[in-house]
Amino acid sequence: MxxxxxxxxxxxxxxxxxxxxxxxxxxxxxxxxxxxxxxxxxxxxxxxxxxxxxxxxxxxxxxxxxxxxxxxxxxxxxxxxxxxxxxxxxxxxxxxxxxxxxxxxxxxxxxxxxxxxxxxxxxxxxxxxxxxxxxxxxxxxxxxxxxxxxxxxxxxxxxxxxxxxxxxxxxxxxxxxxxxxxxxxxxxxxxxxxxxxxxxSAAPAKTPEAAEPAPPENVAVANAVVPAAENATAVENVVEVVEPVGPPPVWTVQPGGRIGFSVDNGGYAVTGGFSRWTANIVMDPDHPETADIRVEIDVSSASVSDPTQNEMLPGDEFFGVAAHPRAIFTAKSPKATGPNSYTARGRLTLKGVTAPQSIRFTLKGSGLKRNVTGTAAIARKTFGVGNGESSTGIDSSVAVTFTFDAVGKQP
Structure with missing residues (x-):
């Protein structure tokens, strides 16, 4: 046959x-x-x-x-x-x-x-x-x-x-x-x-609890993106502060930190992070009113677990990387909310929009070696992130968590 x-x-x-x-x-x-x-x-x-x-x-x-x-x-x-x-x-x-x-x-x-x-x-x-x-x-x-x-x-x-x-x-x-x-x-x-x-396996993303009542402009408080990524290095930016206790330390972020974000999309969590950022951090933990913080994020380094969605992130519907390659967060004089716990209200510039933003963080360790962990919640619609047909099911608040080690140096 x-x-x-x-x-x-x-x-x-x-x-x-x-x-x-x-x-x-x-x-x-x-x-x-x-x-x-x-x-x-x-x-x-x-x-x-x-x-x-x-x-x-x-x-x-x-x-x-x-x-x-x-x-x-x-x-x-x-x-x-x-x-x-x-x-x-x-x-x-x-x-x-x-x-x-x-x-x-x-x-x-x-x-x-x-x-x-x-x-x-x-x-x-x-x-x-x-x-x-x-x-x-x-x-x-x-x-x-x-x-x-x-x-x-x-x-x-x-x-x-x-x-x-x-x-x-x-x-x-x-x-x-x-x-x-x-x-x-x-x-x-x-x-x-x-x-x-x-x-x-779909699990809704959880948004960090707000640290303070919501401010005007319908922007979520306790909101800030302060990413810490692998191999990131803090950029020194000494701010001259007149204090009886002396000038505050300048902090350098150590390699191995991590920034993560998560947002609910129609009943399941989309998770990802940023891999490149730099920061100027000046702060005396015992005198937080001396602090001056500036973080710059390369938004083209954003990624999630799905390669197709990664292709979409740089586009105008999301981060608009071509016109707005960086996001910048600045804050001064955070307030102590408990032992080694702080809230800093500042401003976030993302995709060409600047709006009030806050960050909650805690410090562990002592002296000039500290571990930093924090949470934030970004009101994405305020910044026009996710403004197309494919974003209709995405929650309006993006949960952010971050952790990194920092070493201080007295100026």
Missing amino acids: QTYSRTAMFLHWTIAIALAFQLAVGWSLESLGAKGFALYQLHKSVGILILTLTLLRVLTRIYKPRPLASEGGWEGALAKAVHAGLYGFMLLAPLTGWAMVSTDKIKIPTLLFGAIPLPHLPLPQGANAFFDGSHGLLAWIGLALFVLHVAGAVRHHLLLRDGLVWRMVPGRSRAVMIALIVLVPTGFVAGGLLARQAMS
């Missing part, structure tokens, strides 16, 4: 497993909403993979023709129609999905498997509804063809017993056949489990 080539066998089973995964994931995405962002990116990546594998399958079929049909009549005609339909589905489903993403009013970039950028197709936005509907309809058609194809294989193997299935099994091995058959529903189960995990 003639058999398919090993290449055709590999492509056949790989595409079957990927399709099963796609169907399970695709039906879950709409109900997941923003919680399914990462899964949505994976769904797009697997779709383009299926498109690529299908094109290879077509080329393989051209250069290595398939075995002759085993039966004629209406059964043979139906088998050919199902095969043709499956090829059409495997080509059109990814293409309509690609077109749907390209014409969506929310221009979310696509990074295949988080690494390879996929450009948007040059199609009119008005066609989005057509591609959206077509993509959903094709999913149901593909499922029906999938079932018919499996039913045909079962008929040949169990009813006709003509050994037709062996043409697509390497080495005519029963163990290999069973393993391959099991892998297909396993792909479907894996897709369903990933969707369930996306739903269950």
Whole structure:
């Protein structure tokens, strides 16, 4: 009996497993909403993979023709129609999905498997509804063809017993056949489990408690971004202060600090941080009224755990890095709120907007070696961060936490 080539066998089973995964994931995405962002990116990546594998399958079929049909009549005609339909589905489903993403009013970039950028197709936005509907309809058609194809294989193997299935099994091995058959529903189960995990692991971000009553301009108090990042070095900026106790120390931030931020997006927390910043810090912990603090943040260093979202952060919808590459926080004379605890009200300039901002922090240690930890809450809408269609589900307050070690030096 003639058999398919090993290449055709590999492509056949790989595409079957990927399709099963796609169907399970695709039906879950709409109900997941923003919680399914990462899964949505994976769904797009697997779709383009299926498109690529299908094109290879077509080329393989051209250069290595398939075995002759085993039966004629209406059964043979139906088998050919199902095969043709499956090829059409495997080509059109990814293409309509690609077109749907390209014409969506929310221009979310696509990074295949988080690494390879996929450009948007040059199609009119008005066609989005057509591609959206077509993509959903094709999913149901593909499922029906999938079932018919499996039913045909079962008929040949169990009813006709003509050994037709062996043409697509390497080495005519029963163990290999069973393993391959099991892998297909396993792909479907894996897709369903990933969707369930996306739903269950979603946890709303928590905003730090306010340190003081809210000030005018509807800006959250206890708000400040004072990031501490790896390898950051404080820039010396000695402020001359006349104090009977002497001038305050100038502090240098040590490597190994960390700044983190978290914000709720439709029921799940998006977390990330900044990796580059500099600061001028002058302060006597026993006389906080002597303090002068200035922090400059390179907002292009912002990142989250998802590479696609990282691509979006520098754009005008979020940080607008091209026009506003830095955020600056300044504050003087923080107030002691308890033993080694302080609140400093200052001003934050972010994305070209300057507004009142505050920071809460605590000190540990003694002398000229201190550990600093703090919290803040940024009213992102005040600064126009997250001002587009893709930001509608993001909470208005961004929680910030930071920690770093600092070494002081008497001027």
